[in-house]
Amino acid sequence: MDHFAYRNRELFCEDVPVQELAETYGTPLYVYSEATLVHHLTQIQNAFASANPIICYSVKTNGNLSICSLMAKHGSGFDVTSGGELYKALHAGSTGSKIVFAGVGKTDAEMKYALENDVFLFNVESEAELHALGAVAKSLGKVAPVALRVNPDLPPKTHAKTDTSVKGVKFGLDIDTVLEVAERVVGHPNIGIVGLHMHLGSPILSAEPYRKGGEKAIQLINALRKQGHAIKYLNMGGGFGIHYRKLEALPATAFAEAILPVVEETGCRLVLEPGRFIVGNAGLLVSRVIFTKETGGKHYVIQDAAMNDLIRPTLYDSFHRIWPVHPDATVPERPEDFEAEIAGTRMQDVVGPVCESGDYLAKGRNLPEMKRGDLLAVFSAGAYGMSMSSNYNARVRAAEVLVTGRTHRLIRRRETFRDLVACEEDCLT
Ligand code: LLP
Numbered sequence: 001m002d003h004f005a006y007r008n009r010e011l012f013c014e015d016v017p018v019q020e021l022a023e024t025y026g027t028p029l030y031v032y033s034e035a036t037l038v039h040h041l042t043q044i045q046n047a048f049a050s051a052n053p054i055i056c057y058s059v060k061t062n063g064n065l066s067i068c069s070l071m072a073k074h075g076s077g078f079d080v081t082s083g084g085e086l087y088k089a090l091h092a093g094s095t096g097s098k099i100v101f102a103g104v105g106k107t108d109a110e111m112k113y114a115l116e117n118d119v120f121l122f123n124v125e126s127e128a129e130l131h132a133l134g135a136v137a138k139s140l141g142k143v144a145p146v147a148l149r150v151n152p153d154l155p156p157k158t159h160a161k162t163d164t165s166v167k168g169v170k171f172g173l174d175i176d177t178v179l180e181v182a183e184r185v186v187g188h189p190n191i192g193i194v195g196l197h198m199h200l201g202s203p204i205l206s207a208e209p210y211r212k213g214g215e216k217a218i219q220l221i222n223a224l225r226k227q228g229h230a231i232k233y234l235n236m237g238g239g240f241g242i243h244y245r246k247l248e249a250l251p252a253t254a255f256a257e258a259i260l261p262v263v264e265e266t267g268c269r270l271v272l273e274p275g276r277f278i279v280g281n282a283g284l285l286v287s288r289v290i291f292t293k294e295t296g297g298k299h300y301v302i303q304d305a306a307m308n309d310l311i312r313p314t315l316y317d318s319f320h321r322i323w324p325v326h327p328d329a330t331v332p333e334r335p336e337d338f339e340a341e342i343a344g345t346r347m348q349d350v351v352g353p354v355c356e357s358g359d360y361l362a363k364g365r366n367l368p369e370m371k372r373g374d375l376l377a378v379f380s381a382g383a384y385g386m387s388m389s390s391n392y393n394a395r396v397r398a399a400e401v402l403v404t405g406r407t408h409r410l411i412r413r414r415e416t417f418r419d420l421v422a423c424e425e426d427c428l429t
Contacts, residue, residue: 002281003033003403004379006331011323011377015406018286018325022375025399026414027288028305030386034070034404036282037382041074044240044274047252051263053270054120056100058238059085061275061383062283064400066411068092071278077120079238079273083110090117100235100271102149102199104129104170111136115144121233121271123149123197125172127181130191137190147195147235147271148224150178152216154209158201158239159316165200165213172198175216179223186228193229195271196221199237203276205248207258210236214262221266234263235271242280244380245319246336252277276383283382285310285398286325287361289374290353299348301370306352307359308392310378310385314358322350322362325375329368341366350376354393386412394420 003014011018013031021031044055056077059068063085068078069092077098078089089099096117104125106114111133114122124130124146137144151172154165164171173181185191196217200209213236221231236259242249263270287305294300312318321338323331329344345366352359361378370376389397396415401408 001039002036003039004036004284004377006327009327009331011325013284013403013408016403016408018284018377019375021401021403021408022286022288022325024408025401025410027286027375028309028398029286030381030398030400030412031284031286032064032067032279032382032400032402032411033282034402037067037070037278038074040278040282041071041076043252044272044277045075047256048260048270048272051260051270053272054098054233056098056271056273057278058273058275059089060387061238062279062385062387063088064386064411065092066402067279068094070402072098079275083107083113086110086114086117086119096120100147100197100273102197102273106133108132108136111144112140115140115142119145121145121147121195121197121235123147123235125149127173127184130181130185134185134188134191143190143192145195146191146193147197147233148173148178148182148193149197149199150175150216150220152198152200152213154200154212158203161316162203163201165198165209175220178220179227182224182229183227193224194231195233195235195268196224196231197235197237197271199273200239202239203241203280204239205241205250207250207254210255210258214259217262218265221268231266232269233271234266234268235273236262238273238275238277240274240277242276242380242383243335244321245339246334249277249281280383281380283380283385285320285378285381285385287376287378289370289372289376291372292370299346301348301350301367301376303350303352303361303376305361305376305378305398306354306393306395307356308354308390308395309352309398310361310381311388311390312384313361313363315388320361320381321379322365322367322376323379324368324370325377327368339366344368354395391415391420396420
């Protein structure tokens with residue numbers, strides 16, 4: 001469920017016409033719905049309520065400070081994967097005690113920063129990292145709280161670039177060696193192994209991987225406890241899928257049905273790291289058509305959002321539903337019909353101004369005929385949209401706005417040309 005809907009052939013975000021937002025803030029523009037963000041967080045909180053879970057919103061998904069602050073206000077902690085994300089989570093009002101720190105390449109400086117802020121858990125991904133963390137903790141006279149991240153070696157579930165739990169990827173400790181690694185740190189004065197972590201990939205549209213991963217977690221937790229590690233936390237990561245093409249996502253309760261029995265059996269406190277499920281369907285990318293063009297028998301819509309604003313179609317062949325903000329043609333009722341051959345549409349490529357033929361938001365899509373100045377909405381763009389944006393082609397990054405009912409406010413100003421030179425101009429000789 002989200003709060004983007006057409007009323008009389010005009011797209012609204014909650015009670016605000018998207019056109020009003022485009023005119024107020026310019027394009028390309030990321031637009032988020034507060035009600036949708038909170039609704040999705042609450043869905044997870046409710047589905048897992050019986051386990052009293054620690055929900056850590058995954059900052060990499062969308063690290064806007066106002067979104068993080070909204071998450072904190074509604075009881076969420078944070079999953080961070082760099083010193084920068086830790087800084088942002090703290091800046092958004094979190095305490096270290098609600099932050100889990102993941103990532104295969106934490107530097108000593110990042111470990112020190114996290115220890116000084118008393119993060120809740122380090123998700124440790126290799127033996128080398130475990131010992132480096134022990135050394136940094138020793139230098140600070142602390143004990144580092146650790147959840148061992150295990151790669152459960154499950155079949156591929158997502159995309160080659162986002163699958164994290166198949167054998168041979170860089171993530172986590174190999175399931176066959178995790179116990180040996182843990183054995184060697186029993187009684188370590190500066191490392192406390194208190195949890196087990198697994199993140200299965202993203203996005204996942206079935207509860208089965210969680211069920212299978214859960215079975216493996218039970219065995220490992222029992223074995224780790226036998227070794228003498230007081231395992232109190234089970235972190236099942238993120239990965240819950242969303243609606244991109246149609247209504248393909250599972251409700252949070254489906255994942256809860258797979259995960260809660262594991263929590264009960266292990267007696268652990270559950271930690272979750274959802275990102276996409278909360279923010280993915282809560283965000284739109286709004287763009288304006290610059291030109292249309294026909295070449296080589298193809299129709300192109302050249303609009304002002306590019307691969308630097310939303311790289312997912314280029315990087316993963318991801319599908320994002322696209323439709324005019326103010327269509328003359330009908331608005332399909334079912335999401336899957338947005339790509340159907342319906343009256344008044346023709347096949348078009350939606351491309352941006354960047355100098356690469358890989359710069360597209362959609363290829364061969366049936367869309368109403370567009371003209372210069374029309375506005376387009378790219379749906380389900382709240383997750384890994386702005387957070388993966390760049391300044392490629394010296395394009396300024398988009399602005400972001402948050403809509404709440406009938407009100408809206410800027411939550412990130414559009415970058416300026418001055419921002420583009422800010423880190424370099426003092427270095428000119
Ligand atoms: N926890 C860990 C350890 C992760 O690596 C991730 C995502 C999450 C949680 C959050 O997963 P989510 O709930 O958002 O699915 N850029 C790609 C997705 C990369 C996912 C990276 N890890 C995309 O645009 O599809």
